[in-house]
Amino acid sequence: MQDQIDVAAELISKSRHLIALTGSGISAESGIPTFRGKDGLWNKYRPEELATFDAFIRNPRIVWEWYSWRINLILNAKPNPAHITLAELEHMGILKRLVTQNVDDLHERAGSKKIIKLHGDILVTRCISCDYKSRLKAPPNEIPPKCPKCGNLLRPGVVWFGESLPSHAISEALKESKNADVMLVIGTSGVVYPAGYLPIAVKENKGSIIEVNTEETMITRYVDVFLQGKAGEILPQILKTLQNL
Ligand code: OAD
Ligand code: ZN
Numbered sequence: 001m002q003d004q005i006d007v008a009a010e011l012i013s014k015s016r017h018l019i020a021l022t023g024s025g026i027s028a029e030s031g032i033p034t035f036r037g038k039d040g041l042w043n044k045y046r047p048e049e050l051a052t053f054d055a056f057i058r059n060p061r062i063v064w065e066w067y068s069w070r071i072n073l074i075l076n077a078k079p080n081p082a083h084i085t086l087a088e089l090e091h092m093g094i095l096k097r098l099v100t101q102n103v104d105d106l107h108e109r110a111g112s113k114k115i116i117k118l119h120g121d122i123l124v125t126r127c128i129s130c131d132y133k134s135r136l137k138a139p140p141n142e143i144p145p146k147c148p149k150c151g152n153l154l155r156p157g158v159v160w161f162g163e164s165l166p167s168h169a170i171s172e173a174l175k176e177s178k179n180a181d182v183m184l185v186i187g188t189s190g191v192v193y194p195a196g197y198l199p200i201a202v203k204e205n206k207g208s209i210i211e212v213n214t215e216e217t218m219i220t221r222y223v224d225v226f227l228q229g230k231a232g233e234i235l236p237q238i239l240k241t242l243q244n245l
Helices: 002-013 053-058 060-075 081-091 106-110 167-179 195-204 231-243
Strands: 018-022 095-100 115-117 120-127 133-135 154-158 182-186 208-213 225-228
Touching: 002 182, 002 208, 002 225, 002 231, 018 081, 018 195, 053 060, 060 120, 060 154, 081 095, 081 106, 081 182, 081 231, 095 167, 115 167, 167 195, 182 195, 195 208, 208 231
Parallel strands: 018 095, 018 182, 095 115, 182 208, 208 225
Antiparallel strands: 120 133, 120 154
16 A cells, blocks of 8 residues: 555655545545445435425425534534645645535635535525525524525525536636646545546546545546545545655
8 A cells, every 4th residue: 555655645746736626535534424335325315305406495494404414513523634634735835726526614624725616515505586695603593594685495505416516616627627637536436427527537638646535436447546545544644655755
């Protein structure tokens, strides 16, 4: 394994434009469940009942109860060494951009600034009919919450199945991926598109990919370095190796 970490550290140290793509696996060690796999959310809950606009309109209370539970989990979680290492790499001027599919705020709390949030932010609520938006410090008191401006329903500020990604976020992420010579892909199954296309865009533009995951994924067969293990353990090892080069 150290051999592979050496290769990864070498690639990173020589990079001109290093970016990272993260998924729910990076927050798993902070106690936030992933979506797929044996303990994944989509193994226990049906996405079509909780994560679509139609489901929300049919039953806003059930959807909000589920989101309130997740909001509580996230507010009580702490960034782990993987989030902290990415913030450190940005601070050192090595990591240029961090693209995340996560709706939690653990990257921000770890100190990362150059974040592109592809799937929205669970701590934001917005009105389904007017432009009202606000940031939550706790789950809403009243469920489902209503818009203080127009009285209509407030929804979680995340991207649901069947919805498009924030257009600025996906176009920036694509631009970054085309420009990246190295991408770190951490804790994502890579099955959800268009996020899953970003590593392909890196390869199409002759960039290299370092993948960190506890399991092989859709992406593994075309990555340059596969580091199998927990993100919270592997990322600090990469940083340590980098500092000793
Ligand atoms: P998934 O649940 O699909 O994948 C999580 C990945 O993390 C898996 O490949 C695991 O093997 C890996 N993993 C788990 N624990 C890990 C650890 N400690 N260290 C490293 N890797 C670990 O989650 P995402 O790829 O994020 O969409 O899923 C993509 C999207 O699907 C999510 O953003 C969400 C979901 O539906 C929306 O909310 C729009
Ligand atoms: Zn409103």
